[in-house]
Amino acid sequence: MSADLSQLFGHFMIAIILLFIIGAYCILASFNMVRILIGLEILIKAATLLIILAGYICGRTALAQTIVITLIVIEIVVMVVASGVTLWAFRNNESIDPRKLSELKG
Amino acid sequence: MSIDIILLFCLVLAAIWTVMTVRLIHSIIGLALTSVLLSALMYRLASPLAAVFELSVCAGLISVIFLVTVSFTQRVSKEEMPARRKERFVRFWGLLFIVAVAGLLLILFFKAPQFQLPPPAGEQNVRDVLWNLRHLDMLGQVIVLLAGALGVAVFFKEHKK
Amino acid sequence: MPSLFVLTPFLLLVVVNLPFKFLRKQIALWPAVGGMLVAQVVFSTFYPLNIGRGIADPFEQFFMFGLSLDSLSSIMLLIIGIVAFVSVLVASSMISEERQVFHFLNLILISVIGMNTTVLISDIFSLYVFVEITALAVFVLIAMEKGKFAIEGTFKYLILSAVASVFMLTAIAFFLMAVGSTSFAAIKDAFASNSSDAFLLKLGTGLFLCGLLIKCGVVPFHGWVPDAYSAAPASVSVLLAGVVTKVSGVYVLLRLFGTVFILNAALQNTLLLVGIISICFAAFASLTQTDFKRMLAYSSISQVGYIVLALGAATPLAFVGAVFHFFNHAIFKSLLFVNAASLEKRLGTTDMDKIGGMGSKMKVTSATSLIGLLSTAGIPPLSGFWSKLIIIIALFSAGRPVYAVIALLASALTLAYFLSLERKVFFGKVVASPAAETKASFGITFSEVLLAAITVAAGLGFAFILNTWLLPLKEIVH
Numbered sequence: 001m002s003a004d005l006s007q008l009f010g011h012f013m014i015a016i017i018l019l020f021i022i023g024a025y026c027i028l029a030s031f032n033m034v035r036i037l038i039g040l041e042i043l044i045k046a047a048t049l050l051i052i053l054a055g056y057i058c059g060r061t062a063l064a065q066t067i068v069i070t071l072i073v074i075e076i077v078v079m080v081v082a083s084g085v086t087l088w089a090f091r092n093n094e095s096i097d098p099r100k101l102s103e104l105k106g
Numbered sequence: 107m108s109i110d111i112i113l114l115f116c117l118v119l120a121a122i123w124t125v126m127t128v129r130l131i132h133s134i135i136g137l138a139l140t141s142v143l144l145s146a147l148m149y150r151l152a153s154p155l156a157a158v159f160e161l162s163v164c165a166g167l168i169s170v171i172f173l174v175t176v177s178f179t180q181r182v183s184k185e186e187m188p189a190r191r192k193e194r195f196v197r198f199w200g201l202l203f204i205v206a207v208a209g210l211l212l213i214l215f216f217k218a219p220q221f222q223l224p225p226p227a228g229e230q231n232v233r234d235v236l237w238n239l240r241h242l243d244m245l246g247q248v249i250v251l252l253a254g255a256l257g258v259a260v261f262f263k264e265h266k267k
Numbered sequence: 268m269p270s271l272f273v274l275t276p277f278l279l280l281v282v283v284n285l286p287f288k289f290l291r292k293q294i295a296l297w298p299a300v301g302g303m304l305v306a307q308v309v310f311s312t313f314y315p316l317n318i319g320r321g322i323a324d325p326f327e328q329f330f331m332f333g334l335s336l337d338s339l340s341s342i343m344l345l346i347i348g349i350v351a352f353v354s355v356l357v358a359s360s361m362i363s364e365e366r367q368v369f370h371f372l373n374l375i376l377i378s379v380i381g382m383n384t385t386v387l388i389s390d391i392f393s394l395y396v397f398v399e400i401t402a403l404a405v406f407v408l409i410a411m412e413k414g415k416f417a418i419e420g421t422f423k424y425l426i427l428s429a430v431a432s433v434f435m436l437t438a439i440a441f442f443l444m445a446v447g448s449t450s451f452a453a454i455k456d457a458f459a460s461n462s463s464d465a466f467l468l469k470l471g472t473g474l475f476l477c478g479l480l481i482k483c484g485v486v487p488f489h490g491w492v493p494d495a496y497s498a499a500p501a502s503v504s505v506l507l508a509g510v511v512t513k514v515s516g517v518y519v520l521l522r523l524f525g526t527v528f529i530l531n532a533a534l535q536n537t538l539l540l541v542g543i544i545s546i547c548f549a550a551f552a553s554l555t556q557t558d559f560k561r562m563l564a565y566s567s568i569s570q571v572g573y574i575v576l577a578l579g580a581a582t583p584l585a586f587v588g589a590v591f592h593f594f595n596h597a598i599f600k601s602l603l604f605v606n607a608a609s610l611e612k613r614l615g616t617t618d619m620d621k622i623g624g625m626g627s628k629m630k631v632t633s634a635t636s637l638i639g640l641l642s643t644a645g646i647p648p649l650s651g652f653w654s655k656l657i658i659i660i661a662l663f664s665a666g667r668p669v670y671a672v673i674a675l676l677a678s679a680l681t682l683a684y685f686l687s688l689e690r691k692v693f694f695g696k697v698v699a700s701p702a703a704e705t706k707a708s709f710g711i712t713f714s715e716v717l718l719a720a721i722t723v724a725a726g727l728g729f730a731f732i733l734n735t736w737l738l739p740l741k742e743i744v745h
Contacts, residue, residue: 008110010218012147015114018209019121025201026125027430033422034130034176038137040429041168042121045144047436048160054444056151058223062230064443065156067392068148069236070243071436072159074399077254078429079168081406083175084261085422090179092415222464224447224457242332242388245277246396252280253377253403260370260407 005057012053019046033086037079044075110150117143122205126198128191134172141165155232269336272307272344272383279303280376283369293368300372301355304379308348314341333450334387338739339526342590343386343518346597349721350509351379353601353714357608358502360708370411371502378404378506382514391442391523392449395435398482398515402428405511409499420491420498427481427491434478441471451527458529472528476537479523483516485575486545489568493556496564497617501608504560508567509601517574517593524578525586526743535579542576543670545569546677554684559607559617562688563600566643569681570596576674577658580665583741588657591737595642595650595725602639602718606632609711610692619691626693631712633693635719640689642722644682650725 019042026039048068055064120143124136141164148157236244279299289295314336336344355375362368381401388394406428410421443449445467446457458468484492492512496504524530524538546569553565570592577589609632610625611617626633642651655678662671725732 006218006220009221010216011111011114013218014209014212014216015118017212018118018205021204021208022118022121022125022201025198025204027426029197029201032130034172034179035125035133036426037172038124038133040426040433041137041164042124042140043430043433044436045121045140045164047433047440049144049147050437050440051443052148052151052153052156054440055153057221058444058447059226060230060443060447061152062232062235063449065153065232066236066240066243067439067443067449068153068156069159070240070247070392070396072156072163073247074250074396076163076167076171077250077257077403078399078425079171080254081257081261081403082422082425082429083171084257085406085410085418085425086175087178088261088410088413088418089422092413092418219466221444221467224445227447239331240393241330242334242384242390242393243396245273245332246384246393246400249277249280249377249380249400250396250403252284253374253400253407256370256373256377257403257407260411261413 009053009057012049016046016050016053019043019049033089034083037082037086040082041075041079044071048072110147113143113147113150117147118205118209122201125201126194128187128194130176131173134169134176137172138165138169141168269334269340269387270330270332272310272336272387273332273334273380275303275306276376276380276383280373280380283373283376293363293365296368296372297355297359300376301352301359304348304352304355307379307383308345308352311341311344311348314338314344333389333393334384335389336387337743338736339522339590339743340386342594342736343514344383346594347379347382347386347510347514349718350597350601351375351506353605353718354502354506354509356710356714357505357605360710361500361502361608361612367411371408374404374408374411375506377401378408378511382510385514386518386522389451390449391451391454392439394519395432395439398435398519399432401511401515405503405507408503409495409507411503412500414498416498417500420494423491424495427488431478431481434474434481438471438473438475438478441467441474445471455527458527469531472534475523476520476534479516479520480541481516482512483520483571483575484512484568485541485571486548486568487541489545489549492568493561493564496567496604497558497560501604501611505601505604505608508563508604509597512567513571513593513597517571520575520578521586521589521593525589530581535581538575538579539667539670540579542572542574542579543673545572545575546674550677550680550684557619559610559619559622559688559692560604562619562684563603563607566681566685567596567600569677570600570643573655573658573674576670577661580658580662580667580670582661582665583744585658585661585665586744587737587740588654588661590740591732592651592654592658595654595722598718598721598725599639599642599651602635602715602722603643605711605714605718606636606639609715612708612711619688622692623695624693629693631715635715636693637689638719638722640685641682642726644685645678646682648723648726650722650729653726653729 023039023042026042027036030036030039048071051067052064055061117140120136120140124133124140127133127136141160145157145160148160358371362371378401381397381404384397385394388397406421406425410417442454445464446453481488496508499507549565549569553562556562556565574589574592577585607617614622642649645652645655659671659674
């Protein structure tokens, strides 16, 4: 692995770690179901960038792109289902505050 | 190289804005902006096709989905805004602090290790890989879309009685 | 042969969705889906008996899916077939509205495709894709009735499952970086040959483990399990508890950590610790539950703990025990959830404070639930005894006597809480007269008897099962 590539990896890795922190914080500290989904999106974006970076570093961009395309398709469908669930939670409770989902306790 | 650093910096800033901003609409715009920056980075990393996908689908379609959800659910009046802003700031200043500290620590002390990379592969075309080598993923995409269509039918279609 | 397990349900899914009215009639839908699942059970039973193994697969050559059918996959296919069939049977007596039936059967088909492919796959990213497909179908299934609890349980499950997927994706990225490919064979070679970067491989393994532990629902990450299981409609909770979490979490754990990755000592200790904590914590937690389904959910966490524990021992014998316990657990846990469905259909509730003395009124349910509970607790001739015995012997011979003793004691605790449950629900005083007194339907009774018969048969015919189904597993473990 050349020095250039190593430096590039370092820069991207710092940003990816920060994105993971931001997404995780958003999921943990939010009181709104849509915001939790947005936090999830940020996490998935960090993972996407990591996959593309991995493909670039080891010289397999074609494989990495294929993986990312499939991943994006799945991501959308998950988000569609999740927003459907959010809508129904609102209809049932008149609120999308997850603190009000208190009937269930882990 | 410097363009990459600027883009990465903007990416992190956009993500922070997405999380911190008070109005959900702004948050969704922030997410779309994050996607746009991400796709620019993908382009820089020699992955143009995935970048196009990210741009059209994540920045476009997902924002629309979120906008629809928000327009159905959010009920915040103008008067509540200042109180909400204050409350959010109390809850989220921790994030600014954590990101600043973590960012500083990482920039100062994170040394990219030298990896042993796998042997280089022959240059392959994305279309060839997608259509010739990964049939199962294509089948998976078809089934996932079917599952999504059923999800829409179950959640969004009003049931006539 | 292997691609048929994917293509047949997919073809059925396409046919069902063609725009012809008569294809959507219930009278055609139920037998079609049920028949397909029975065929799956029959074919996957044949595989270990060496019938039809040599037949070349024309579809496989045409589509190049890269699927492979080995002894572990064939057992999984059998379990998926049985439990999905039972779930369809239970649903046939609980759902009747045309539209709902159509959606239900479509989603069942999608989840069966997802699980069948998951157990046949040999590529780590495709594995993620199909695990996600299964999960998506199940989200919609749980939330289908759109009640308050159902939606909340789904949301919790959805978020945790998505976080687990992010862990898995990150791990996949590190494997891609270290190996340059995502196929199991390449990753296995990389672990064995020492030519790839060891740090990246370790990082990927650890992250993948975190994601899988969330999907399995073992103790540090178990929060969603009781909610999702108790919020789901009766037939879906059979599917969810019986196979879905087992295949998308536990099977993947068995496949990757048993046959692909090489476990180092730290990883083994982590698995052992997670296993033993799950067993004990969930056994105690289930003592305090008042809802039948929630109690079963905690017991399920505890049983998955045994499988994880066995995997931590990392010997071929322990692997055999883990797979057998997987099979037994899928069967008797489905049986118990069918019993819960029967109670729910009859009384409209599964709250144990409101139920009592049902033994004389629901003879089949009380008898079969006794079999299920005794098997869970590991009472001799029933199947649960043998698999726990193998796991405990394997732990002793792997030099982990402390874990073996704790596992044994926890098993006794299981017996205690199940007996108290049994006394309360079936043999106690009649607390309240049933709200909706209906006759038990054929579908539920039949599936109860079927699953109980399998539990007893697997216990009595243990020697035969060990030789034909389980010992070949030793070949695929390294």
